[in-house]
Amino acid sequence: MIDIKLLEKKAENGTSYYDEYKQALLNRGATTEVLEQVMELNKKRREMITVAEGEKAKQNKLSGEIGKLKREGGDVSTVMAEVEKLKGTVKDLEAKATEIDAQVTNIALTMPNKPHSSVPVGSSEKENKVLKTWGTPATFGFKVKEHWELGESLDIIDFERAGKTTGTRFAFLKGAAAQMERGLIQFMMDMHSQKHGYTEMIPPFMVNSNSLLGTGQFPKFKEDVFNLTGTDLYLIPTAEVPVTNYYNNEILSETDLPKNFCAYSPCFRSEAGSAGRDTKGLIRQHQFDKVELMTFAHPDKSYEAHEALTSHAEQVLIDLELPFRRMLLCTGDMGFGSAKTHDLEVWLPGQNTYREISSCSNFEDFQARRANIRFRSAGGKPQFVHTLNGSGLAVGRTLVAILENYQREDGSVAIPKALQNYMGGRKEIRK
Secondary structure: OOOHHHHHOOOEOOEOHHHHHHHHHHHOOOOOHHHHHHHHHHHHHHHHHHHHHHHHHHHHHHHHHHHHHHHOOOOOHHHHHHHHHHHHHHHHHHHHHHHHHHHHHHHHOOOOOOOOOOOOOOOOHHHOEEEEEEOOOOOOOOOOOOHHHHHHHOOOEEHHHHHHHOOOOOOEEOOHHHHHHHHHHHHHHHHHHHHOOOEEEOOOOEEEHHHHHHHOOOOOOHHHOOEOOOOOEEEOOOOHHHHHHHHOOOEEEHHHOOEEEEEEEEEEOOOOOOOOOOOOOOOOOOEEEEEEEEEEEOHHHHHHHHHHHHHHHHHHHHHOOOOEEEEEOOOOOOOOOOOEEEEEEEEEOOOOEEEEEEEEEEOOOHHHHHHOOEEEOOOOOOEEOEEEEEEEEEHHHHHHHHHHHOEOOOOOEEOOHHHHHHHOOOOEEOO
């Protein structure tokens, strides 16, 4: 959430936060109407408060005269009537100011974060910047298959029966695929907890609406989540939601920072805006597993933490020997709440392209302000923490990448060395 007080501050050195944020909206491809609406409403609210304070001062002055008139034996009825009238005026003005304040807050909740100055300006993914690549995509002496073809031919992924039991964008993983999914989860959790020092967490898989408001899914992306009818409970779209809200409305000690968590969870998404995209396979499912990395950082060290978190996600791909590249997203391709995002894209030979497998973002204080997560230094005032998260990794997409990159001409699939111990010593998948 954007700090309205910063938007109202006067310009320093010829620029103001308002001007910077207005340009940021344009860089994101958004209109500035919402910003102007918020500023106009906030101006009206301040004017009402000023008038209310003036009327309250008159009320207090007249109230003081009532006592004097009584002592002198004078008639106080007229003055008392005026005091009551002023009371009503003040009450009405304060109620209207409170109503406008609620409007300002509701609109502000729909306003995106301001991108960091290092984020390239662009309108689409075509203007994202390649920061680095790792590994060389393998060349195959045969026609490569996509993961869903391999899964069906090896009888380890069943989309047809999932469609019968549930619907589209669901799958049964069985045999080696189920074993690999389970092994990948443990492999990732072990790496992040034992090598990178994250605290393991398995969060609730349902949250309330306040938690989704805190991370920025609500109100803007409400149609993307599944609600349990008749309740205020929603299936989580990512472990980011419950883990971020772990410290909702709390004040941490500066010495506690950073706080690092790695969390496993299934994720549930309606994919409301993806009609017709990735209709085959595991790339875009309504339900998928993910290991999430989450950091609560000191504002002065959050970009250092962003680099560390991204490198930790990359290490999973390096250990599995899967070619990938790191992208710096441009302003027009960034997520709603992000100030800066690195996407990791893994090479998929079946599609002959790189596809996103992790998105690592620094939200700065955007989420912390919504969820009221602060820290206090010794003798200092509470400040908002910076929150960061990223997939470490999306498990299903990692399985997809292994099937496609490790496929053989006879239809079998080799298992990466780093994963073999997590699959009972198994070295390959055959029908």
